[in-house]
Amino acid sequence: MISYVALYSILSAATPNVPEASAASLALDPVAAFVASPAPMLESDNPSGFSYTFVEANYVMYEPDGFDESLDGFEFKASLEIFLNIFLQGSYSVLSDDSDLDLYRIGAGWHLPIGETLDLYGILSFASAELDGVTDVDEDGLAANVGARFWLTDKFELNGEVEWLDLDESDMGVGAGVRWYLMERISLGLNIETLDSDETYTVGARFSF
Numbered sequence: 001m002i003s004y005v006a007l008y009s010i011l012s013a014a015t016p017n018v019p020e021a022s023a024a025s026l027a028l029d030p031v032a033a034f035v036a037s038p039a040p041m042l043e044s045d046n047p048s049g050f051s052y053t054f055v056e057a058n059y060v061m062y063e064p065d066g067f068d069e070s071l072d073g074f075e076f077k078a079s080l081e082i083f084l085n086i087f088l089q090g091s092y093s094v095l096s097d098d099s100d101l102d103l104y105r106i107g108a109g110w111h112l113p114i115g116e117t118l119d120l121y122g123i124l125s126f127a128s129a130e131l132d133g134v135t136d137v138d139e140d141g142l143a144a145n146v147g148a149r150f151w152l153t154d155k156f157e158l159n160g161e162v163e164w165l166d167l168d169e170s171d172m173g174v175g176a177g178v179r180w181y182l183m184e185r186i187s188l189g190l191n192i193e194t195l196d197s198d199e200t201y202t203v204g205a206r207f208s209f
Contacts, residue, residue: 048113050149050157051208052087052121053080058189058204062095065197071095075103075202085111089123099133105143117151129167139167147175155181163195171196185209 046052056077063070073095081087090106107125114120123145131137147161157179165171173195181187191202 046085046111046113046119047116048119048149048151049116050111050113050119051081052089052109052111054078054206054208056189056204056206058202060093060095061201062101063199063201069097069099071097071099071101073101075204085113087111089125099131099135101132102128102130104128107143109145119149120147121149122146127165127167137168141165141167152178157181157187159191163193165195173198175200177202179206 056075056079058075058077059072060075061070061072073093075091075093077089077091079087079089087109088107089109091104093101093103095101095103105125105127107123109121109123111119111121123143125143125145126140127143128140129137143166144164145161147159149157149159152158158177159179160176161174163173163175165173173193175191175193177189177191179187179189185208187206187208189202189204189206191200193200193202
């Protein structure tokens, strides 16, 4: 497409009687001045491009150590970046088999971009677990996660984290996952987590903003 200014220059060169547009006349022409100005660049606060504003839905399989049953169900998660790389994040999981387990988390985090391919982050959350079944449990406590996100390619993200959870007792665990971006805002994720010999497998979809 030929811009307004380029077309004006072509016509001026082809028509001897048409004087060249002076800088003053160009400044007085709002259309020409707008086209002549450089296009604005959209700048991201995060040079690595990782988004911390998203909604997510996952299928979860939970295999607790010492239980004869595995629980499965769904997890819903939302995250919102507010300012200065600070974000709020909450999740709700409902799992069942012979027992029913509800898990809640709500907290705040901060992320640190390291170049264009790596992000480090930390999250501190209030956590709650309610188990109804052969054994009834209702515990509240704190959770802390420290992790990293890494661009393997422009479509694949690798992530991993260390987790500390203090409900009935203090436990430590690790997790790792991969995320495939079908397009800029839609991605599929797979995660595996071990927490004090309990294993959790998660697969789902995320929409980023």
